[in-house]
Amino acid sequence: MNPTLLEEVPPPRRTPVRGVRETLQRRGARPSGRTYALLRWAGATLFASVVLALVVSLLVSSSQAFGHSGLSFFWSGTYNASKSIYPTGIFIIGTLITTTVAIVLAVPVGVGTAALLSEFAPKWLAGPLSIMIDLIAAVPSIVVGLWGLLVLTPVFAHHVEPFLKKVPVVEWFFHGAALGPSMLLAGTVLAVMILPTIVALSRTALASVAVEDREAARALGATRWQVVRTAVVPGARTGIEAAATLAVGRALGETIAVAMVIGNTYVLPHSLLAPGATLGSAIINNFAEASPGLDRSSVIGLVVVLLVMTALVNIGGQLLLRSRLRVKAA
Amino acid sequence: MTIDDNASVGPASGPDTGGGPGASGPGSSTAAVSLREVSVTFGSHRVVRDVDLDLVRNRVTALVGPSGCGKTTILRTVNRLHDDTGGKVTGRVLVGDLDVYARDTQPELVRSRVGMVFQRPNPFPTMSIFDNVVAGLRLNGVRSKSVLQEAAESALHHAALWDLVKDRLHSPAVKLSGGQQQRLCIARALAVEPEVLLMDEPCSALDPIATAKIEELIAHLATDVTIGLVTHNMFQATRVSDYTAVFLLGEDRATGELVEYGPTPVIFDAPSDPRTRAYVSGEVG
Amino acid sequence: MSIAVLPGDPGELTDPIGTRRELVRNSARRSLARRRLLGRIAIGLCVAATAVSLTPLVALAAYTTGRGLHALSWGFLTHIPTPPGIPGGGISNAIVGSVVIVGLASAMAIPVGIMAALFLIERRGRTANGLRFAADVLTGVPSIAIGIFAYAVFVEPLGHFSGLAGSFALAVLMSPIVIRASEAAMQSVPRDLWEAGLALGIRRSRVVRSVVLRGALPGLVTGNLLAVARAVGETAPLLFTVLGSQLFETNPLQPMAAMPLAIYSDSTAAFPAAQQIAWGAAFVLLVLVLVLSVVARLVSSRLNRQAH
Numbered sequence: 001m002n003p004t005l006l007e008e009v010p011p012p013r014r015t016p017v018r019g020v021r022e023t024l025q026r027r028g029a030r031p032s033g034r035t036y037a038l039l040r041w042a043g044a045t046l047f048a049s050v051v052l053a054l055v056v057s058l059l060v061s062s063s064q065a066f067g068h069s070g071l072s073f074f075w076s077g078t079y080n081a082s083k084s085i086y087p088t089g090i091f092i093i094g095t096l097i098t099t100t101v102a103i104v105l106a107v108p109v110g111v112g113t114a115a116l117l118s119e120f121a122p123k124w125l126a127g128p129l130s131i132m133i134d135l136i137a138a139v140p141s142i143v144v145g146l147w148g149l150l151v152l153t154p155v156f157a158h159h160v161e162p163f164l165k166k167v168p169v170v171e172w173f174f175h176g177a178a179l180g181p182s183m184l185l186a187g188t189v190l191a192v193m194i195l196p197t198i199v200a201l202s203r204t205a206l207a208s209v210a211v212e213d214r215e216a217a218r219a220l221g222a223t224r225w226q227v228v229r230t231a232v233v234p235g236a237r238t239g240i241e242a243a244a245t246l247a248v249g250r251a252l253g254e255t256i257a258v259a260m261v262i263g264n265t266y267v268l269p270h271s272l273l274a275p276g277a278t279l280g281s282a283i284i285n286n287f288a289e290a291s292p293g294l295d296r297s298s299v300i301g302l303v304v305v306l307l308v309m310t311a312l313v314n315i316g317g318q319l320l321l322r323s324r325l326r327v328k329a330a
Numbered sequence: 331m332t333i334d335d336n337a338s339v340g341p342a343s344g345p346d347t348g349g350g351p352g353a354s355g356p357g358s359s360t361a362a363v364s365l366r367e368v369s370v371t372f373g374s375h376r377v378v379r380d381v382d383l384d385l386v387r388n389r390v391t392a393l394v395g396p397s398g399c400g401k402t403t404i405l406r407t408v409n410r411l412h413d414d415t416g417g418k419v420t421g422r423v424l425v426g427d428l429d430v431y432a433r434d435t436q437p438e439l440v441r442s443r444v445g446m447v448f449q450r451p452n453p454f455p456t457m458s459i460f461d462n463v464v465a466g467l468r469l470n471g472v473r474s475k476s477v478l479q480e481a482a483e484s485a486l487h488h489a490a491l492w493d494l495v496k497d498r499l500h501s502p503a504v505k506l507s508g509g510q511q512q513r514l515c516i517a518r519a520l521a522v523e524p525e526v527l528l529m530d531e532p533c534s535a536l537d538p539i540a541t542a543k544i545e546e547l548i549a550h551l552a553t554d555v556t557i558g559l560v561t562h563n564m565f566q567a568t569r570v571s572d573y574t575a576v577f578l579l580g581e582d583r584a585t586g587e588l589v590e591y592g593p594t595p596v597i598f599d600a601p602s603d604p605r606t607r608a609y610v611s612g613e614v615g
Numbered sequence: 616m617s618i619a620v621l622p623g624d625p626g627e628l629t630d631p632i633g634t635r636r637e638l639v640r641n642s643a644r645r646s647l648a649r650r651r652l653l654g655r656i657a658i659g660l661c662v663a664a665t666a667v668s669l670t671p672l673v674a675l676a677a678y679t680t681g682r683g684l685h686a687l688s689w690g691f692l693t694h695i696p697t698p699p700g701i702p703g704g705g706i707s708n709a710i711v712g713s714v715v716i717v718g719l720a721s722a723m724a725i726p727v728g729i730m731a732a733l734f735l736i737e738r739r740g741r742t743a744n745g746l747r748f749a750a751d752v753l754t755g756v757p758s759i760a761i762g763i764f765a766y767a768v769f770v771e772p773l774g775h776f777s778g779l780a781g782s783f784a785l786a787v788l789m790s791p792i793v794i795r796a797s798e799a800a801m802q803s804v805p806r807d808l809w810e811a812g813l814a815l816g817i818r819r820s821r822v823v824r825s826v827v828l829r830g831a832l833p834g835l836v837t838g839n840l841l842a843v844a845r846a847v848g849e850t851a852p853l854l855f856t857v858l859g860s861q862l863f864e865t866n867p868l869q870p871m872a873a874m875p876l877a878i879y880s881d882s883t884a885a886f887p888a889a890q891q892i893a894w895g896a897a898f899v900l901l902v903l904v905l906v907l908s909v910v911a912r913l914v915s916s917r918l919n920r921q922a923h
Contacts, residue, residue, distance in 0.1 A: 036820035040737065043730020044746055047790055051749040054756070054764045054787070061767055112664030120658050129665065136672045138908050140848025142875045143679060143897045146882050150890060151678050192671040199668060212452035216515070219409060220466035220522060221442035221643055225654030230469065234456040253757035256850045260882065283759055287855055303760045310755055438650075442643040470639060471646025477635070487629040523636040554632035 062304045064297035074305060078298035086282065086298045088305055090268055094183070095278040095309070097269065098258060099251045101187025102194060107244055109191075110198030117199070118206040119228050130203065137196035145257035148189040153180040153261060156188075161273050176271040181263030184272040189257050194247040201246065205239020206232055238324045245317030252310050255280030279306040361424075362387040362526050362556035363408055363444075368421030370403045370412060377403050377417070378586040383575055385526065390548060390557040392567035392594065395577030395609070400586030401560045404577070405528050408558065409444040410437040425526060442470050445519030446528045450535045451511035453503040453518070460499040462514055466522040481521045489517035490547055509540025516547065526556045533566065545570050564610060568598055576606050676901075683898020686891045692899075696861050696877070702888055706896045708863040712871040716778050716857065717846050719867055720785035725839055727786075728793025733823065735794070736801050750791040761787050762852035769856065776858035778867035784852035789842045796838020797831070804830035833918035840911035844904050850875035874900045 065078050077086035113133065117126045157180030164174040164184075174184070209232045217231040255278075263275020264285055277285075283302050290296040363385035370377050378400025385391045385408075393401040406412055407419050410430060423430040430440050445466075453462045463482045464472075472478065482499070486492040491513045495506075503514060512532055519527060529548070533541040548557060548570045561567055567574050575591040590597060590606040601607045694705030735743050762784050769780035804827050812822035828835070853859075859876035860869075874896050881893035 036823070039730050040734040043727050043732075044734035044742075046727050047731045047794065048746060048749055050787055050790070051753050053768070054753075054761070057764050057767045058760060061763075109664045109667050112661040113668040116658070116661035116665050120661060129669070132672060133668055135905070135908075136675075138844065138904055139672075139675060140850070140875065140900060140904060142848065142850040142878050143901055144675065146878055146893055146897050147675050147678055149882055150894075151674070195668055195671075210452075212448060212450060213454060215411065215414075215446075215448065216452045216454065216518075217465070217469065218411065218414060219441055219446035219448075220469050220518070221438045222469045223438055223647075223650045223654045225657045226469055226650060229657075230465065231454060234454070237456070249755055253755070253759075255757060255759045256879070260879075280757065280759060283763075284851070284854065287763065300763060303757075303763055306757060307760060310757070314755060436647060438647055439640075439643055442639065467639065467642075470643040471650070472639065472642045477638070480630075481635060484629045484632075484634070488632060492629075520632055523633055523639050525636070551632070 058300060058304055058307070062297055062301040064294055065301035066304075068294060068297075073298075073301055078294060078301070085266075086286070086302060087266055088279075088302065090266055091277055091279045091282045091302065092305070092309070093268065094262070094276040095252065095280070095306075097183050097272070097276070098186045098190055098262070098278055099248055101184060101272065102190035102251050103244060103248060105188060105191035106195045106198055106247065107240075110195050110243075110247075111202050111240060113195075113199050114202035114206055115228060115233075118203045119232065120224070130199070133196050133199050135196075136192065141193065141254060141257045144189060144193060145260035148185065148257055148261045152185060152189070156180055156182070156185050160184075165273075173272045176273045178273050179263075179275070181261055181275045182273045183262070183269050183276050186258045186262040186276075186278070187272075189261055190251045190254060193254055193257065194250050197247045197250055198243050201243030202236070202240045205236035205243065208239070209235040238321065241324075242317060242321055245313060245320065249310055249313050249317075252306065252313065253280075255284055259284045279309070361385065362426060363558065364422075364424040365404070365407070366422040366424075368404065368407055368419065368423060370400070370407060371418045371420075372416065376585045378577070379580065381421070381588045383588060383591060385556050385558045386573055387556050388552060388554065389572040390552045390559055390570055391573040391575060392571035393558065393560045393575045393577060394562065394564055394567050395586070395589075396579075397562065398586065399577040399579055401575075401577045402530050403586070404588075405530055405558060405560050408526065408528055409441050409446055411446075413437055442466070442522055443524055444526045444528060445522060445524035447512070447515050447519055447530065447532045449531045451508055451515050453506075453511050453514050455502075455504050457503055458500045459495050459503050459506070459514060462503045463517050463521050466518055470522065481523075482517075485517040485521035488520050488551065489513040490543065491517055507540070509536050509543060512536060512540070512544060513547065516544070516551075520551075520555070524555065526558065527551065529557060529559045531560050531562065534562070541566075564598070568594060574598070576601075576603075576609060578605055578609060679894065679898050679901055682891070682894035683901075686895025687898065691892075691895055695863050696872075696892070698861075699884065699889065700886055704888070704892055706872075706874065706877055706892065706899070708860065708872040709874045709877040709896060710899070711863070711865060712778065712857075712860070712873045713847060713875075715865055715867055716781050716853070716871065716873055717785060717843060719779065719782035720789060720846055721839075721843055723782065723786035724789035724793050724842070728790050728839075728842075729797050729835070731790075732794050732797035732801060735798050736827075750794050753787070753791040754795075757851070758784075758788055758849055759851040759854075762855050765852065766855045776856060776870040778857055778864075778869065778871040778873075781853045781857035781871075781873065782867065784856050785846045785849060788849060788852055789846050792842040792845065793839055796842065797835055800831035800834025800838060801827055803834060833915040836918065837911045837915035840907055840914070844907035844911065847907065848875060848900060848904050850879055854879070 066073055069076070069078055073088060074092075075089040077088035077091075117130050121129065157178055161174065161178035161180075161182070161184070165171050165178065167174075213231040213235055214227050217227040222230065258278055259281035262277060262281050264277050264281060265275045266277055266282075267274075269276040279302055283299055283306070286302075287296070287299045290299045361384035363383075365381050365383040368381045368383075369379045381400075381404055383391075383404070393405060395401050403412075403417065406415075406417075407423055408425065408430065410419075412419050419431060425440065425444055428440065428443070429435060454465060457465065460482055463485055464478045467478055467481055472481075483492065483496075486495060491510065494510065495514075503511065506514060512535075516527075516532075533544055536544070545566065548559065551557065552572075559567075559571060571594050573592065574594045574597040576589045576597060577586050578589045579585070580587045589609075590601055590603045592602075597606060598610050601610060690703065691705045692710065693707050694703065695708045696706070697704035731746065735746060765780050765784035765787070769783055770776055773780075808826050808830065809822060812826045813819065817825075853873050853876055857873055857876065858870040859880060860872045862872075864871045878893045878896045878900065881889040881896070884890070
């Protein structure tokens with residue numbers, strides 16, 4: 001062996017990985033490699049086909065109802081001369097009212113909480129507090145519904161609702177008998193359930209505002225609150241709007257807890273204290289008894305209406321996000 | 331570390347024109363800002379130690395040195411930005427007659443007298459050009475529309491931006507180019523009419539043309555405002571500053587210190603301290 | 616090189632800096648007290664908001680524990696429900712039913728989900744994006760719709776309700792959670808480790824088994840345990856598939872009891888005894904879900920620490 005020659009030889013380079021991968025893919029013709037690839041494909045295909053089947057199944061099952069009423073199903077539902085009527089329009093209004101109440105309650109409280117946790121609270125406190133708020137999200141909706149039904153309903157009937165009737169100006173929203181189960185109660189229960197989403201996402205949005213913007217406000221002589229108001233909150237607005245949109249989507253899909261506290265009447269509610277129905281509660285309360293055929297198809301039609309509403313909210317949220325990002329990039 | 335008395339070659343001294351360094355102690359009419367034995371510590375790490383420095387009234391003072399030697403840290407002691415970052419400041423900082431770190435001094439009031447421009451242009455992204463310029467005034471309670479309008483126009487003139495934006499004052503500030511945004515930030519700082527303007531490497535994120543524009547601006551601004559300019563570019567310091575303070579790492583290689591301070595020509599052509607000589611000739615840093 | 620870019624001295628065209636200095640200084644000083652006060656009020660409102668946010672959690676926990684503990688007894692956990700009005704019932708059938716149903720659902724969702732996640736990390740492009748989109752869509756679908764879908768697939772053809780139908784519904788509900796969490800966990804394994812394994816000539820499936828799955832284990836465990844915790848508490852998917860039962864039934868091909876269903880039916884019953892059972896079951900369910908969530912996070916932080 002010539003020592004000089006050895007010195008001149010450069011150290012061996014690492015095997016280019018792409019080459020190896022291609023070799024292995026060719027070698028993947030071996031049974032074990034093929035099995036693995038097959039498993040991956042199987043998982044993906046199975047999942048995709050289930051999602052597809054879900055959409056198809058719901059559309060097929062509801063086709064009878066839509067065929068019967070056409071597009072008017074979205075408003076007046078199915079008119080069945082003999083018995084059940086599914087007034088979709090009333091359910092939609094009920095859904096909109098309860099969701100609006102939930103948002104009106106949850107967004108200010110949620111954003112205020114997020115601001116405290118992100119900007120003002122000391123770090124050692126903010127962590128545990130935010131974990132506690134996240135825990136609400138872990139509580140099953142049936143438990144929230146149970147608490148709403150057995151604990152909140154009497155509280156609302158005896159204390160909250162009579163109180164609201166006496167408050168000037170807003171009392172217009174709260175006229176009528178205060179029986180307990182009501183739009184207001186359902187909206188409140190929904191607010192409790194979407195609060196963790198709003199707090200968590202708003203907190204992220206607030207915290208991600210660049211330090212430079214905060215410092216700019218500070219250097220001009222702003223107080224801590226002024227920094228938050230002029231530099232942080234406007235910068236986080238997009239994120240907070242996204243949080244609210246997501247929360248609306250969650251509220252739309254929440255059926256059990258609402259069904260337990262809304263009172264289930266199919267009349268247009270004349271005040272927030274009136275009982276009513278939402279799409280979700282109507283579905284839950286009618287599916288079991290619906291007779292096969294047009295009846296059941298109509299209830300599934302309500303499911304489709306709910307899905308359409310959820311999709312519209314999501315698309316709206318995406319469009320909003322995209323338009324804001326376009327302004328920022330410009 | 332010390333004010334360089336021996337080479338006091340500066341513009342003619344006198345109470346009107348602002349005089350040179352070597353002036354007496356704190357409260358002197360020639361120094362708009364005085365630092366005496368200022369040190370800044372973060373946790374257990376002392377970042378910069380025992381700085382004695384003056385920012386001469388209506389002159390440009392450059393703080394130069396390699397990264398990590400404390401120039402920006404010292405700059406930020408003047409407007410108490412370390413209140414937010416957790417840095418502990420010891421020593422005395424005077425802005426005019428005001429003791430910045432006295433117990434009864436309100437930091438917000440200090441900051442309305444001392445403006446700052448940052449390394450990367452940071453106009454408020456959700457605001458228009460006009461709203462950005464008057465943001466400082468609004469934050470300090472000025473509401474009158476006529477005052478805001480006057481102040482905005484004046485500040486934009488001083489930042490050499492008026493002709494460019496006068497027809498689109500209400501368009502979003504983020505549509506301006508980098509250099510223009512930085513001039514907007516200068517206008518924003520100027521609108522509050524500070525006595526002192528601190529500039530922390532204002533050109534480091536900009537291209538050479540934008541940099542040149544801002545350097546010209548600095549020269550014009552200095553007639554009315556005292557300017558403290560942090561820069562890692564020695565040539566920029568020679569171009570725009572009247573006085574230069576050189577910061578280098580001390581013997582322990584962990585804490586920055588002020589090595590020499592004096593009129594710019596002296597520092598660069600005939601420095602007293604051998605470390606300064608090594609730095610300006612490019613041997614070090 | 617000097618670039619003449621300024622039209623003369625800008626100061627000539629306007630007032631010098633300092634014209635309004637006194638005005639600004641006075642305004643700053645005079646407004647400071649008000650600004651500080653406004654700040655304190657605003658922060659106070661935020662504190663109030665936080666208190667309001669925490670109240671439901673505290674109230675929920677307090678009432679569920681308070682009323683639930685009342686119902687708790689050994690008999691409660693080991694007996695089946697008694698006919699309405701007769702005291703002494705329990706939820707043993709519901710507990711066992713939930714275990715069976717969720718167990719089956721996990722056995723369906725977790726393997727499929729992990730396999731789909733493996734697909735996602737290996738492939739890029741339209742198929743992968745389509746799959747991710749499908750998972751996102753599914754996350755947004757209300758659980759009642761999933762339950763009705765399961766009804767159409769299992770209950771209608773078979774002609775009767777069954778635990779299996781409920782398991783299927785829960786599996787569909789869990790799958791996007793499993794896929795997302797698994798994909799994230801696997802992606803956190805640095806690519807270099809993979810490629811090192813492949814470069815050594817090891818079979819791809821072996822690399823995945825030893826390197827990726829092992830590295831992603833903390834995230835996988837957490838993600839899947841959280842999916843299970845979510846499934847345990849779901850009611851809507853079970854309403855029209857499992858139906859519920861008063862009897863002790865372990866055969867998933869038959870209608871079974873489940874805890875959320877027991878709570879739902881007992882809560883609306885008129886008898887206070889039934890409501891007490893509902894609270895007891897709610898308490899057990901809550902504890903179960905919280906324990907699962909806490910264990911999930913503990914396991915992942917323990918495994919994370921071991922890995923580093």
